[in-house]
Amino acid sequence: MSLRITIDDIRKAEGVIAGQVLRTPCVASPGLAAVLGRPVALKLETLQLAGCFKPRGIVNKVLSLSAEERDKGIVTVSGGNHGIATAMMARTMGLAATIVMPQAAPERSKARIRADGANLILTPDVAAAFDVAEAERAKGLTYVHSYDDPLIMAGHGTLGLEFIADAPGLTDVLVSIGGGALISGVATAIKAVKPDVRIWGVETQGADAMAQALAAQRPVQIKVTSISSTLGAPYVTERTLEHVKALVEEVIVVSDADAVAGAVTLAEEARLWVEPAAGCLIPAAREVVKRAGADAMIGLVLCGGNTSVADMTRWVDRFSVGDAATAR
Numbered sequence: 001m002s003l004r005i006t007i008d009d010i011r012k013a014e015g016v017i018a019g020q021v022l023r024t025p026c027v028a029s030p031g032l033a034a035v036l037g038r039p040v041a042l043k044l045e046t047l048q049l050a051g052c053f054k055p056r057g058i059v060n061k062v063l064s065l066s067a068e069e070r071d072k073g074i075v076t077v078s079g080g081n082h083g084i085a086t087a088m089m090a091r092t093m094g095l096a097a098t099i100v101m102p103q104a105a106p107e108r109s110k111a112r113i114r115a116d117g118a119n120l121i122l123t124p125d126v127a128a129a130f131d132v133a134e135a136e137r138a139k140g141l142t143y144v145h146s147y148d149d150p151l152i153m154a155g156h157g158t159l160g161l162e163f164i165a166d167a168p169g170l171t172d173v174l175v176s177i178g179g180g181a182l183i184s185g186v187a188t189a190i191k192a193v194k195p196d197v198r199i200w201g202v203e204t205q206g207a208d209a210m211a212q213a214l215a216a217q218r219p220v221q222i223k224v225t226s227i228s229s230t231l232g233a234p235y236v237t238e239r240t241l242e243h244v245k246a247l248v249e250e251v252i253v254v255s256d257a258d259a260v261a262g263a264v265t266l267a268e269e270a271r272l273w274v275e276p277a278a279g280c281l282i283p284a285a286r287e288v289v290k291r292a293g294a295d296a297m298i299g300l301v302l303c304g305g306n307t308s309v310a311d312m313t314r315w316v317d318r319f320s321v322g323d324a325a326t327a328r
Contacts, residue, residue: 003239004246005150007192010157010185013060017155020059024048024159026166031269032300035282036289039297041167043159045304046274052230052304053159053182054085054146060155061144062093070095075141077101077129079178079229080109081304082146087118098136100129105229108308126224127234147179148237157185163299164193172292173299174281177201177210177251179233180240186301187247198292201244201251202284204259204276207231211251213241227256227315228277230304257319258283263312264321266302275307276315 025044032040045053062070073096076086083099090097097118101110102125113120121136123129137143145152163186164170173190175183187199203211206225213219213236224232236244244251254262256276263279266272281300289296315321 003242005154005157005185005188007188009150009154010161010189013056013151013154014158014161016063017056017059017158021055022048023162026163029270031271032266035265035269036285036298038289038292039169041163041170041297041299042270042272043163043299043301044272045159046272046278046302050081050085050088051306052081052085053156053301054082055089056158057149057152057155057181057185058085058089058144061149061151062089062095064151065142069142072140072142073097074144075100075133075136076144076146077126077133078105078146079126079232080105081230081306083118084109084112084306086144087113087116090118091116098141100133100136102126102129102229106307106311108311109306126232127221130234147181147233148239149181150239153181153185153243155185156182157189159301160186160189161193163301164190164197167297167299168194169297170194170197170299171296172198172200172288173301174200174202174284174288175301176231176277176280176303177203177244178207178231178277180210180236180244182301182303183248184240184243187243191247198249199247200284200288201248202280203251203253204228204231204280205253205255207233208253209233209236210241210244211253214244214251228259228275228280230275230277230306252284252287254280254283256315257321260312260315260319261321264316272302273305274302275304278302278304
């Protein structure tokens with residue numbers, strides 16, 4: 001039995017979340033077109049509520065819960081963005097939320113979660129976070145999985161419908177992968193509307209659970225070491241792996257250094273502030289351009305901008321990323 005969502009699931013989610021989240025802009029980037037040598041369209045989920053795409057799936061999921069499930073309060077695991085978005089949307093929708101995060105998650109993310117009134121539990125690592133969340137569910141809280149949920153995936157897929165509607169000339173779309181819900185939803189939506197569009201996944205070394213799952217032909221547990229903590233799922237699931245195997249051309253894995261350089265390139269050439277989790281798309285796009293042909297139009301899903309100036313400054317220094325970033 002297939003675990004894949006359908007375009008009908010995504011169109012239903014589109015109706016459910018309408019008015020609850022933003023329809024984010026899609027813009028052309030002459031600066032990145034000059035860097036990549038192809039037209040480039042950017043889907044600016046950096047401007048979404050909570051600064052990332054996550055509210056789409058969260059709202060779709062929460063509105064599916066019964067009154068009893070909502071009254072119990074929700075619990076989830078996050079490396080950063082999902083927790084920020086869950087805390088914000090829970091406050092907006094009048095729910096109690098518990099967010100379980102690894103201690104290494106960005107301090108800014110922790111502060112924002114606490115500011116929205118959520119109960120924040122910190123664990124030694126992301127694997128332990130999932131164990132703690134299960135324990136919280138056993139106490140009676142309603143568990144909202146950040147990626148292994150068809151309602152979450154369908155909500156995120158609404159982004160894909162918007163992107164292909166606003167940029168119908170797209171030939172190649174690049175999407176960052178954490179647990180895989182975003183790329184599963186976006187690929188399902190875009191492929192349903194325009195089957196010839198190629199979808200490419202991107203991960204960073206040390207947060208490459210999907211690439212490792214593809215190599216093993218099954219989900220595998222990884223140790224997350226990448227600075228791109230928002231991509232740091234300890235494993236993908238059979239559900240997200242099935243989507244990627246069916247709909248994605250390839251998962252490209254880049255270094256943390258190149259992801260930071262990509263974030264700098266987006267700042268300098270597109271005037272956009274993003275995380276390394278989105279910056280990783282730039283080095284991957286260079287690889288895609290080599291294969292895509294002269295008529296390619298590149299689409300980048302800029303998944304989030306929840307990183308601090310202090311974080312970015314530290315990473316730039318650590319990886320010696322300077323004015324040569326666009327040359328990487």
